[in-house]
Amino acid sequence: MLQKKLAFIFPPFASEYPDDAFTNLTGFDDCFKKFLAWAAEFADPELLQFEIPAKTFLQDELKTQYISYIQSCSLVSWFHQKGLTPAYCAGYSMGIYAALFQADVISFPGGLILIRQAFNEIKKVIGNKHFGMCSIIGLNQDDLEQLIQKENLNLKLAIQNSTCSFSISGTAEDITKVMVSAQREGALSTRLINVSVPYHSVFLKDTEASFMEFVDQIQFLTPKMPIISLVDQEILFEEHALKYEVVRNLFTSLNWYETQLYLQELGASRFVECGSGKGIVKNARFIEGDAISLTANSFTALLDSK
Amino acid sequence: MALITEKTREEVKNIVYNFFADECEVEIKDIHSDTNIIKDIDGDSLMFLELIEIFKKKYNLDIELKTIGKYSVKHPVQTIGQLIDMQLLIIEHENRLLELDK
Numbered sequence: 260m261l262q263k264k265l266a267f268i269f270p271p272f273a274s275e276y277p278d279d280a281f282t283n284l285t286g287f288d289d290c291f292k293k294f295l296a297w298a299a300e301f302a303d304p305e306l307l308q309f310e311i312p313a314k315t316f317l318q319d320e321l322k323t324q325y326i327s328y329i330q331s332c333s334l335v336s337w338f339h340q341k342g343l344t345p346a347y348c349a350g351y352s353m354g355i356y357a358a359l360f361q362a363d364v365i366s367f368p369g370g371l372i373l374i375r376q377a378f379n380e381i382k383k384v385i386g387n388k389h390f391g392m393c394s395i396i397g398l399n400q401d402d403l404e405q406l407i408q409k410e411n412l413n414l415k416l417a418i419q420n421s422t423c424s425f426s427i428s429g430t431a432e433d434i435t436k437v438m439v440s441a442q443r444e445g446a447l448s449t450r451l452i453n454v455s456v457p458y459h460s461v462f463l464k465d466t467e468a469s470f471m472e473f474v475d476q477i478q479f480l481t482p483k484m485p486i487i488s489l490v491d492q493e494i495l496f497e498e499h500a501l502k503y504e505v506v507r508n509l510f511t512s513l514n515w516y517e518t519q520l521y522l523q524e525l526g527a528s529r530f531v532e533c534g535s536g537k538g539i540v541k542n543a544r545f546i547e548g549d550a551i552s553l554t555a556n557s558f559t560a561l562l563d564s565k
Numbered sequence: 566m567a568l569i570t571e572k573t574r575e576e577v578k579n580i581v582y583n584f585f586a587d588e589c590e591v592e593i594k595d596i597h598s599d600t601n602i603i604k605d606i607d608g609d610s611l612m613f614l615e616l617i618e619i620f621k622k623k624y625n626l627d628i629e630l631k632t633i634g635k636y637s638v639k640h641p642v643q644t645i646g647q648l649i650d651m652q653l654l655i656i657e658h659e660n661r662l663l664e665l666d667k
Contacts, residue, residue: 445631
């Protein structure tokens with residue numbers, strides 16, 4: 260059944276795998292195991308070693324991306340079996356691939372292929388250079404841009420999460436510097452993100468041509484529900500727009516703050532974070548409006564209580 | 566400069582306790598002045614930020630987040646009691662908070 264006010268949001272790769280992420284989802288474990296086995300056969304046999312208590316793969320960026328994608332797709336399938344279809348979907352950062360799967364634009368293996376290729380394209384571009392990302396809370400966009408300019412840092416604002424919460428990409432050295440400077444300037448919190456890639460920034464612009472050529476060979480179907488772009492908050496519908504979204508997602512800054520506001524304008528009032536973490540739910544506290552953000556687990560508990 | 570009365574102190578305490586009980590899904594009776602926000606109840610900096618916004622609205626405060634951030638560098642908050650004390654200072658001194666260190 261289509262839930263008119265429901266939006267599924269797909270998170271990027273996990274920084275942790277909580278033991279209790281899906282306890283309310285009866286039968287989810289079996290569903291996940293099926294997708295995991297499928298991915299192991301298709302993408303990487305080592306994925307079968309994944310175990311939540313062991314915190315497997317958290318230091319392996321590609322495998323962690325696979326696992327997050329597998330978890331998200333398993334949730335899509337699980338909710339689908341329960342007869343639940345969202346009215347909208349969006350992929351936060353590398354969650355774009357699961358959003359495409361949700362909307363039936365790509366197959367499950369299609370997403371795995373795209374993840375692997377994007378990873379390879381990125382590695383070709385960054386080579387042995389050291390990059391990174393951090394999140395800074397408590398400074399606004401002007402503060403951060405001035406800070407970066409003043410200290411002549413090789414950094415870019417990559418994701419805006421709220422008026423005073425940003426992710427920044429750039430050289431590893433300058434990421435370290437900006438975290439110190441931001442605290443001195445009054446940031447309430449700075450945190451190094453566990454990646455070695457400057458996602459959503461111009462540092463990855465050189466992936467564009469080659470990745471586009473690859474994406475063009477993959478079949479993209481018409482989405483069965485609106486997918487909202489985090490780049491410009493447009494509804495993605497045309498095949499070329501969808502393909503280009505996947506490509507530019509690597510090197511263009513994202514605005515999750517504006518995307519949430521736009522989803523509310525469209526009528527979405529309940530956002531469900533379709534992954535194992537709570538990052539999106541936590542961030543949603545700072546968005547104007549009455550929308551409620553829930554983890555998949557708490558959303559399921561809410562449904563069961565009705 | 567606002568005057569901090571016993572009523573304000575109690576009001577701030579109630580808001581903080583109820584906020585963390587709700588956000589961290591713990592019983593109010595399990596929260597104490599020396600409860601460590603991160604280690605004991607799994608709180609985070611986003612919660613701190615949200616709480617600041619709640620107090621800014623409630624007391625119509627004129628304070629920039631970065632002023633609080635700068636103050637926090639010298640006076641880090643770890644426990645519920647420290648957080649309440651800082652919120653009271655914010656209500657009392659608003660943007661003049663940093664003058665306390667001069």
